[in-house]
Amino acid sequence: MSKKKNSSKESGNQSSVKLYAGAGAVIALIAVGIFIFVMNQRAETVDSINTVKSAHTESDIHIKGNPNAANRLIKYSDFGCVFCANQHLLLKQFLEEHGNDFSLEIKHFPINNNIPSRMAISAAISAGRQGMYWDMVDLLYANANEWRSDPYAALTRYVEVLGLDLDQFTNDMNDEDMMYEVVKNYFAYQELGINATPTLFLNGERIQNPRTYEQLVDQLIK
């Protein structure tokens, strides 16, 4: 009698184990499935941000050095950041000597989405539409204190210095699509993990910020 009771208890235990295991499996499957779905969705969003970006601003992308060079440098930078300006001088000197083997592209990362830096970025792109992108970049890096305190006066002066057409420049500065691109790219770069400037990449691999010119040459030409 007691034996029978025990065996029925055991089979009862077995079926409840099955019940709990089944419920646990269903719940775990739902949770994991949803997480994978959300992660895929997010990856697609980031992808679409990048595709739209490159499709839209292709003509506003400027490459220094040899555009077909095997070694591609990408620098995430804010024109108002002192370290970015110092690094720009090092990179400029480097490209003067090794411009055949290297290319440089600046990706604009206005820290905290700050307005003067965004205006400076627009100014560089607008100058680029008149063929003076890198000249404006040099001026912006060299005079950050000036345009950060009074962007309008400073940028107008640079337009005069470079001999740009002020009307066209103003028009381009007011290009809402461009401003939107700058902000959107800023957020897209954050999604890619950029969080400080300058951040330097060689062929997609992040490299340490060099302190001296010798260090830069050492890092880039191994």
Place this chain on the structure above:
Amino acid sequence: MDKRLFRYFVLAIVLGIIGFADATYLTAVHYVGGEIACGEQGGCDEVTTSKYSMIAGIPVSLFGVFYYLCVVLISVWWFDQRNDAALNLILFLVIPAFFMSMWFVYLMFFVINAICWWCLVSAGSTTILFLATIYMKLKSL
């Protein structure tokens, strides 16, 4: 009575799984990032990023995940043990959950002024479960 309780706990499991999936989705979006799928007139982002969406640094949807998980587990436990204390346990959970849901629906419509369909689905399942639980409790008295 048993038949009615059986139906009740089937309903509780179904609602619990719906709510669990719903809350898990919102929690996943909160921690992974990305956009919430929301209809034309939906304002899911506004609701789920509003200041009411977190309690003590924890997203409300995460509380929802554990609450629905408990509902499902209690129901499964009833199917195993047929212990009617399960009804009291669910009642104990569903009463605060129902009032929380009503509070969030009020915030959505009158304070944030944006509709989050995912949150409404959750409020709906909790309301149905609340009514069913109260009904069962009254019948058993």
